[in-house]
Amino acid sequence: MTHSPDLHGTTGFQRVLVGVDFSESSAHALGVARTRFPGSTLRLVHVTDARVTAAPDLMGGVSAAMPDPALLHTLEDADAARMTQLARPDEETELMVGDPVTGVLDAAVRWGADLIVVGTHAQGAFEHFFLGSTAEKIVARSRIPVLTVRREERA
Numbered sequence: 001m002t003h004s005p006d007l008h009g010t011t012g013f014q015r016v017l018v019g020v021d022f023s024e025s026s027a028h029a030l031g032v033a034r035t036r037f038p039g040s041t042l043r044l045v046h047v048t049d050a051r052v053t054a055a056p057d058l059m060g061g062v063s064a065a066m067p068d069p070a071l072l073h074t075l076e077d078a079d080a081a082r083m084t085q086l087a088r089p090d091e092e093t094e095l096m097v098g099d100p101v102t103g104v105l106d107a108a109v110r111w112g113a114d115l116i117v118v119g120t121h122a123q124g125a126f127e128h129f130f131l132g133s134t135a136e137k138i139v140a141r142s143r144i145p146v147l148t149v150r151r152e153e154r155a
Contacts, residue, residue, distance in 0.1 A: 017111060
């Protein structure tokens with residue numbers, strides 16, 4: 001008899017990594033993870049997006065800009081303060097700088113996560129066409145199961 005993981009936290013997922021970007025969708029996904037996996041160890045991971053120092057070029061791509069260390073340091077400090085407020089004492093946290101998709105995936109593998117939980121954002125077609133969804137990219141590239149959580153839009 002094979003056993004499949006239980007999405008209610010009683011068996012199965014012991015190490016649940018939650019991608020955090022401080023949005024309402026991310027907060028909702030964290031709430032779902034806390035509720036659905038009460039016996040699991042949660043690790044909240046935030047990646048400060050290093051692309052904030054890149055400039056768009058006229059052809060629709062991105063040209064590398066000289067990184068502004070002061071800006072990145074300020075963003076890291078602000079993100080660390082927000083993570084401290086968000087995390088519960090029994091939850092682990094990790095902060096990184098880089099590409100959010102790669103950062104979350106690398107952190108999950110390094111930590112030995114059984115499951116990745118991420119929130120999804122409602123995007124317009126234009127944004128989705130050019131940027132894609134971080135959650136979609138994580139799902140497409142992950143070898144670890146991914147639970148995407150969509151927050152219901154308010155009327």
